[in-house]
Amino acid sequence: MRPFRHLRALLLGAAVLAASLGVAGPAAAHDAAESSSPAQGASVPTPPGKVSVTFNNKPLGIGASISVKDAAGAEWADGAVEIVDNVASQKLRPGGPAGAYTVAWRVVSSDSHPIEGTFTFTAAAAAEGTGAATGGAVTTPGGAVPGAGTAQPGATAPAEPASSGQPFQWSIVIFAVVAVGLLVALAVLAKRRLSGGGDEESDSE
Numbered sequence: 001m002r003p004f005r006h007l008r009a010l011l012l013g014a015a016v017l018a019a020s021l022g023v024a025g026p027a028a029a030h031d032a033a034e035s036s037s038p039a040q041g042a043s044v045p046t047p048p049g050k051v052s053v054t055f056n057n058k059p060l061g062i063g064a065s066i067s068v069k070d071a072a073g074a075e076w077a078d079g080a081v082e083i084v085d086n087v088a089s090q091k092l093r094p095g096g097p098a099g100a101y102t103v104a105w106r107v108v109s110s111d112s113h114p115i116e117g118t119f120t121f122t123a124a125a126a127a128e129g130t131g132a133a134t135g136g137a138v139t140t141p142g143g144a145v146p147g148a149g150t151a152q153p154g155a156t157a158p159a160e161p162a163s164s165g166q167p168f169q170w171s172i173v174i175f176a177v178v179a180v181g182l183l184v185a186l187a188v189l190a191k192r193r194l195s196g197g198g199d200e201e202s203d204s205e
Contacts, residue, residue: 030111031055031115035053036119038051039121041119044122044123045124046123047097048092049092050089050090050092051068052090053066053087053089054087055086057086059088059110060107063106063108064081066081067104068092068101069102069104071099076092076096078090078091079091088105098126099122102118103118
């Protein structure tokens with residue numbers, strides 16, 4: 001009867017482990033961008049006064065940066081990134097030219113891991129104003145918490161799926177290793193049980 005008890009205990013342990021890994025797997029995933037304003041690939045009348053990225057969770061208020069460059073590579077981001085709830089936004093300098101813009105963002109997710117991505121939009125005409133472009137991305141100085149603000153209103157669309165990197169799911173590897181170990185243990189127990197049964201038959205004879 002002992003082999004059956006051992007077998008039952010191993011099966012119960014495997015079921016508990018599988019359930020715990022199934023619950024922990026989704027929780028291990030990092031935050032991700034859900035949408036942007038302007039939307040990815042959108043065409044707007046003039047460069048907006050602000051761009052924003054909406055996430056599925058509120059990012060941390062440190063280490064955030066959003067770069068907004070025109071087709072010539074000139075930087076139009078103005079000031080620090082503003083984070084309100086799960087929206088990170090960046091003001092733009094006035095006077096942006098017509099044409100394509102590339103937005104590159106980077107934030108620290110709620111689980112303390114940095115995530116980043118890009119999206120593009122096109123302005124049909126130049127914006128009013130005489131703002132001068134700069135040459136580099138704007139970041140929050142010295143890791144300070146950005147000031148409060150609101151996101152740019154308007155329609156949004158899902159950000160590019162490949163824009164934010166996702167970590168390797170080690171829970172899958174751990175589960176596979178444990179499963180292989182359990183299979184080996186079950187095979188050893190089954191072999192011992194068969195050997196024990198053979199010995200008992202020999203003794204009875």
